[in-house]
Amino acid sequence: MSKKRTERGREKDRGHAEEDHSKVAADDYHCTGNLEADFPGLCALLGMKEIPAVIAKNPATESTIGKNxxxxxxxxxxxxxxxxxxxxxxxxxxxxxxxxxxxxxxxxxxxxxxxxxxxxxxxxxxxxxxxxxxxxxxxxxxxxxxxxxxxxPFALTHEEIVERRKALLERDHPPPMERATVEKQGSPGEKTSTRLFLIRRNGQVVLPGxxxxxxxxxxxxxxxxxxxxxxxxxxxxxxxxxxxxxxxxxxxxxxxxxxxxxxxxxxxxxxxxxxxxxxxxxxxxxxx
Incomplete structure (x- = not known):
């Protein structure tokens, strides 16, 4: 009886030690910043056999204020x-x-x-x-x-100028799949007329207020x-x-x-x- 109790006690101690080790390892885990990579790694350290799939959403595509x-x-x-x-x-x-x-x-x-x-x-x-x-x-x-x-009227910042140029390039040179849709909406002249006029003043790009x-x-x-x-x-x-x-x-x-x-x-x-x-x-x- 005493031997069986001793063996059971040893097994419990091992179990606790493994659990403590997993906790320490999980706490010490250094995240890479990639959710799809970090989540499975943390689940593995915690001993999870079935790891659920994770799909990361791009916050830049979702407005903080409701879409509609x-x-x-x-x-x-x-x-x-x-x-x-x-x-x-x-x-x-x-x-x-x-x-x-x-x-x-x-x-x-x-x-x-x-x-x-x-x-x-x-x-x-x-x-x-x-x-x-x-x-x-x-x-x-x-x-x-x-x-x-x-x-x-106010001067655009460097970041605003860069992003505006990106938007104009994407509008003038859409991907092949979108080009037909853009052409149906109107001619290049009609697209240009909808843009805001920029003014160059004292080395700055000025946007109407x-x-x-x-x-x-x-x-x-x-x-x-x-x-x-x-x-x-x-x-x-x-x-x-x-x-x-x-x-x-x-x-x-x-x-x-x-x-x-x-x-x-x-x-x-x-x-x-x-x-x-x-x-x-x-x-x-x-x-x-």
Whole structure:
């Protein structure tokens, strides 16, 4: 009896030792960064005999914002600069751009200058969004400067230029299987007419500002009078019949009778044919 107990004890010790060894080996495993290679290796170290198949998805092909989502409200959700960074990247990057979202409500959150800069960066190459509310956040003059910049002409970064050239090459020289489809859609002249015109200025490639956004609400933030000339400068470059139609800047850190704000109101009045402020009042009441 004593011998059998001793043998059983030894077998248990061996089992525990093997289990501990597998745990140590799994913990010490150095990932290569390739999921299809790392997953089977870790399963083998853990002693799994049947390893399930793994198919890695390319995150660059899947937008963070839903593929066919057109209207999104994230008001009053305590979203800060980190969340705004993700939202900005979902709106556009130098390589991709969301083409479905037309309205985005980020009112009554905690977005500061850094977050506003990320949102503005996402709107540099986005031409789908029509409505954006950033009212009642914590945006100051630095964030306002970024938001004013994309409304007027701005210089492309090196990365944006490279990605744009790649896109144009792919459009002009599609793969053989896609070439017939492209030719059916229109002639090369028709394709060229849909491109945005680029301007070379002082050694930089300048892109016309975002004239797709029609509604921008920045009321209830921390913007001072020094930011108003930036909005004036950008809006004056937008062509007649296009560009921003409504810009709300009430309840910021400047008097409503100051010179630049009066000039802004005079500039925007012909654009906003309805002169409707009820939407702002409803937004303020619902966010309280």
């Amino acid at each position: 989502l057109a209207h999104l409200s994230l008001r009053n959700n305590r979203i800060g600069d980190e969340g705004a960074c993700l939202i900005g990247a979902a709106l556009s990057t130098p390589a991709t751009s969301n083409r479905h979202l037309v309205s985005l409500n980020l009112a009554f959150n905690s977005i500061c200058d850094v977050g506003a800069a990320h949102i503005a960066k996402g709107l540099r190459l986005n031409r789908a969004l029509l409505y954006l509310s950033l009212s009642n956040n914590r945006i100051g003059d630095k964030g306002a400067a970024c938001l004013a910049e994309f409304l007027g 975002n004239s797709s956004l029609m509604y921008l609400n920045l009321s209830g933030n921390r913007i001072s009078e020094q930011s108003l000339p930036l909005f004036l400068s950008s809006l004056r470059t937008q062509s007649e019949g296009g560009g921003l139609r409504r810009l709300y800047l009430q309840r910021n850190r400047f008097p409503l009778d100051c010179k630049h704000y009066v000039e802004l109101q005079e500039l925007m009045a012909p654009r906003d044919l309805l002169h409707d402020t009820t939407a702002v009042h409803m937004e303020e009441e619902q966010g309280a």
